[in-house]
Amino acid sequence: MKENRLFDYFVSRQIFKRATFILMLCLLITGFSSAQAQQTKRTVKGVVTDQKSSTPLPGVTVIVKGTTLGAITDIDGNYSLAASDKDVLEFSFIGYLKKEVKVGDQSSISVKLAEDVVGLDEVVVTGYGVQKKSDLTGAVSSVSGEKLSSVPIMNVEQALQGQAAGVNIIPKSGRPGEGADIQIRGISSINGTAPLVIIDGVAGDMNKLNPGDIASIEVLKDASSAAIYGATGGNGVVLVTTKNGKAGKMKVSVNAYRGYDNAVGKIELMNAQEYIELCEEVEATKKKPLNYQPDTLKTYDWQDAVFKQAVSENYDLSISGGNEVSTFLFSTSLDKQGAIIKNTDYQRFTIRINSEHKVNKWLTFDEKVTFVNTQKEGFDDWYWHNYYNNPIVNVISADPTTPAYDENGKWTISPRNVGNPLVALDMKDKIDKSNSFEGNFGVKINLFKGFYYQSRFNGKLQLDDYKEYQAIYWASPTVYNTNDDLLQGMTKRMSYNFQNFINYQTTIAQNHNISAMVGMEASKWWDYDISGTRIDMASSDPNMLYLSKSTNSTDDIQNVTGTGHIGANAAYFGRINYDYDGKYLLTVNVRRDGSSSFGPNNRWGNFPSFSVGWKFTEEEFMKGIPAISTGKLRFGYGQTGANARTGFPYLSTVLTREVFRYTFDGLATQVGTAPNQIANPSLHWESINMSNLGLDMTFFENRLSLSADLFNKVNDGMILQKETSAIAGTYGGENPEVNFGSISNKGYEITIGARKNDGDLTGSVDLNFSGVWNEVLTLATDSIKFGGVHNVSPTNLTRMGAPVAQFWGYQIEGMFSADDPTEVIGKRTVITNQPYSINETTGAKTYMQLNARPGDAKYKDVNGDGKLSDKDNVNLGSPLPKITFGFSVNLQYKGFDFSAFFNGTYGNKIMNGSKQYLYNPVGYANRGKAFADRYRDEIVKDGVVVVHENHDTDVYRLSADTYTKMNSFFVEDGSFLRLRNICLGYTIPGSVSQKVGIEKLRVYAGARNLFTLTKYTGLNPEVGGNDIRSLGVDIGLYPVTSMMYFGANLVF
């Protein structure tokens, strides 16, 4: 039985092959016979190449205009066909402008095709399929890999920055290996804005991708396009497609660059003299004068000691090629990012093999295999984003009268006990490694014309580990480590994804084009980790640093811990695209999503959407306007979801807490277990409704393009903890999570592009900008206060009727001066030209700032009650920009290419948390230069003026009242314009390079972050890495770097 089947199968294959052969033969014969009919024709040959790179273009359609006769170029771009003198040859190829050439007496016609940069016929990836860009009805931004490969780019976030209208990307900091915060169309949940990232059809991690492997990135911004990703598409979807080999000659491509990184900007700090005077002022209440001679003191620059020039390096090698059956691309890359602070290095190594095989006419499969290794040194992310520990803060604060190291290379000890920031940086000996393996296997079966079935299976394994050795050292009487210890841990993550979908495309009655897709997807992930600590290592030799080498076996100082997580998602989805005559377009999506994070009753959610489009320039009445090339109006509405939750918030999870213990015999306590959070079994997805109205137009033969979108996005049912009556038993525990909260984002996006594709000078100019109005409509609690820096907290307030995370504090109206009238009340001298309240029984006046002295900030009595209280807090501005924009210029002239790219924001505020340290009202830490000009009175000790009077200033005095309250002094304009990248390249003419066997050689040099225009006084106006509830609070982040670089692209 079995053998028979096998035999059947075999025979059918043979027969099929034969049938194909016969079919091909017939086609050829027909071709020949028609050629024979045109006796007057002769053979015309030629090569079609790319105008810019001079590389041959295979697959270009060459037809004799007005006939059906034609040919397709081969792998080397050669074609050959029969034509007569009067014929016109038409060359066309997807992504290139059409070209027509009269045959005349030529027998060899070689043409160069220019790329159609506007790419209206470009195909874009839309999730479980592709669509012609011109037929899109949703809001999709697209960035081509071409655009990415000409300048150094370290990660996908950077590649997207400023490129797509409505996509706001804020790097978490300048530290190598840190990602970015991505906000697509504003902030629709305080639980996070991270979009769904799909790499080759499967959810993935942007930071584990070599930018050189990217063929294109599409950003699905509106609900009608993102709804095919349903419950996870609410924050937008970033679709990344990686490159594939092309049939033809094997191509080896090398891209390498080297860059020199320096910290952007430097905080101006006090010199030693100013610092000592400040210390005297801090000391003023104490009896003894400091024994310093300020004039002879040398100033040491700690920023110079800590921020060093660093080198970035990147090497990218790819080999690609193939034939009609199989194509492949192998690539490997090494990326090292310049770490301007010691022990913060990061590097990424990647290997990718992409290949595709056409087994036969109906069966294609592909596989993509990747390996990524990343290594990150030093402190953990949270440490750099923690205002208390953040090493940058310690650098600013270090004592300028002492150098970093003494003559013996030992850390110096500040006479005032100000910490030496280099101790922590020098001693941090931690490395985090991550190794991920991924296999992505896809099958495509053409069942019959227009109908295909696609299946994809993806499996991932990620092994992360860290190792940290804390050595014995002694830096000062308070900073030392007497026991060395070793910390080691591993995390193993696994996941798989399986998806299947069927696509059918047909045309009914000539004008009705329909394509439909239905499918399913399921994925599951789980991870577990284990970590341990041992102290007293036998040796500090790195080869001996393993947990077994501890010499101490005391139980209570050794520690092993570990946990695990698990989750699953499943979905069914479908889409119908319909167009009538290519003029009227309709797309309908629906997805049903299920997640293990929600209870059985609310596990599944439905996410429908639709969008319509009208290509009005296809209408007869528009045809007479030559300036307008294409035009399309789009409208879409849909629902997507967001699930910021992992774990099991629907379940009542019981915990063992210290407070649940009890003793029944007065001797020993027994363990108690109870729910710490009341579960909400009806918790469900956050649901985001969005409508989008868009217009796409091109003018002057597509040379000028304009795209504009208006959107309205509302998150209904944001997940928040709800204040719950104590009768539920919530006192002392966590309030239950509920879907009660709503945020709306309304905005616009405009993209304008101009390009010139012919002549010696070609190029393009692109501008995009967008604006979003954010408003919190409902909240499960009154308001959310959040954020803080050192001793100012909270900094942000989220409340109904206002944008999220507004800065909230006192408004400063001016400064108290020495000329202000005063009155002696009790033992105090009180400034009297300020608001006061009157005690109803005694009639006594109490002034609002009772302890105010000249030089103090004067707060506004907002509610007019003469008292300074929370009720006088006002909105001090929003961290959300009014406009975000990007602007780029690309020019090519002969072999030269030039690109410049700017981006920025307008209208956002930043809470300059570093001022907390630069104007610190207590202690002996160093302060900002501006604080040297603070208001102060003369202080004389032992007949010596140790602090000089300074009344003619607008810098408030050393006072906790000013510098520890959240007030308008800390809030600054955060608008900026940054020259993100500027690059000049030269490509050696093909005629020269090809002689030495090089297809293309381009050398380039440029700079990243060359300049930034901003009024912001902190180090960097891009403040990332914050919780949504405390956006825009700059705690003093790892500085961004400006990098001068040079590099080369080589193809042979």
Add this chain to the structure above:
Amino acid sequence: MKKVIIMKKSKMKYLSFLLLGIASFSCTSEFLDVKPQAAENSAAFYLTQEHADQAITAAYGMFNNVATWDANIIQRLGDIPSDDAEGGGEDISDCPNLQDFCRLTPLTTEPIFSDVFGTLYRAVLFCNIAIDEIPGIKETDKTADPVLLDQRVAEAKFVRAINNFYLTMIFGGVPLVDHVLGSDEYAQPRAEIKEIYDLIEKDLKEAIEVLPERSGWGTEVGRASKGAAKALLARMYLFESSYAKNYGGKDDRFKGMTERWAESLKYSEEVINSGEYELIGINGEKYNSWRGEVNGYRYIFTSDGDNSKEGVFEIQCIQEGLAYGNARGNSLAQWGCSRYFIDTDKDNTVTTTGMWGFGVPTQGLWDAFETGDPRRDASMVHEGGNDLMQTSGGRWVPYSFDKCITKIYATKWEASSAEFKDKGGPWHGAPQNVRLIRISEVYLNAAEAAFMLGQTDKALTYINKVRERARMCGTTGVPAALTSVTLADIIRERRVEFSSEGKRFADIVRWGIAADLLNAIPTVDGFPREFVVGKHEFQPLPKREVDLSNGKLVQYQGW
């Protein structure tokens, strides 16, 4: 034609293989039903005997919530609003909220109300979970002892009852929560006090059937026992009876209550006659404690006297040196004992003890003791006396009364320096148990119930038993046995027996004498007090709860 069909067949094979794959995913509804890792969810918990033990332990654990039961319920809400104590502290501006309790002018936003209300309802939740979940363990854990499981449920009923009793004692009618609330049930109106009493009665009667006597728990004497349940039930009947007698028909808040003295007497006598308890020191025994050799009454309140035969239900306290918030100590010493001492080693400088001296006893309380009653000196010190307190290192030093507004400090809850100050500071709490129900209370409950029933002989016997123990603890022959008994005698006896134990305010309320007593005595600082009948019998509900209830939960008149 044939070729085409064969071609399709091979495709179909491939496709059907894949479709099988799809089916295998979509058909399993369990695919999304994954289990939490390393975190027990309640659906996967409550399966074993151990889980049952842990569930009930968490409910008891709420008795140790920092300051709730000792400082808040006993001192701030039990004694300070009564004629027994004043706010105290450094001066009248110290902890204004405590001064407000004394002047009967607390704010509805007072955090202490939220703490008491919240902690007691949290305990109720944990009990409700235990009552719901533990019976099922008989099915899931065949090795579990079914008798013990039933006892665990009975313990939960007792703990729920005592929390409900104190909720009504403090706030009056509160929402009745007899099951784990769903998210649509968080806004609830007040139930009648009587409805809560019915639940308490039901819970306790069921618990009495199942719980062992105290001695049946072996070393785990801290658990709820048959005796504790009966004593609490007797106390509840006593309260219901007094409310019915003194407020019935006049005040809607006590609707449905009846005089049930006989039931009260019955359960009290069962406890007295159970042989489980005794009035410590009734035969003049002396005991060793950190204070040295002490009389029985003094001994009861030292850590050495924890779980003595006097204790019917004690909150188990332990000094583990844990941080504030996790400590399972008794904070009454911290809040209530002398703030300063005179350091005789250092030129008699006034030095802080680390305690705060709030809730100081009044002169009226001092005077309520018969001269020579040994209970007075075992409970408090007066300026001018020769008493000493123990400070760091075990030194005995004189008290300083400079900052004491009443010139009297409570000493009942004092801890030794070794237990307290030397163990890392005040917040960590003292180790002696909080005595919630003592056997002397059961005697006096019985005396009162019997008296109200006209059984004056019985009343006389029971009150004299308490006086006899007091007398045997001293050498003065005071207090002498009574020859006849009046209600005033019972009222006075309760006052002196239970000073600083948080019973006074609820007692004078239920007797209906609060207004007369309190309005007659201004505070030491001259602030008049106005106890408004119909308002001050109960404290206001926390404002937060009223606000969150969508108008369902309403303050009593006047608040």
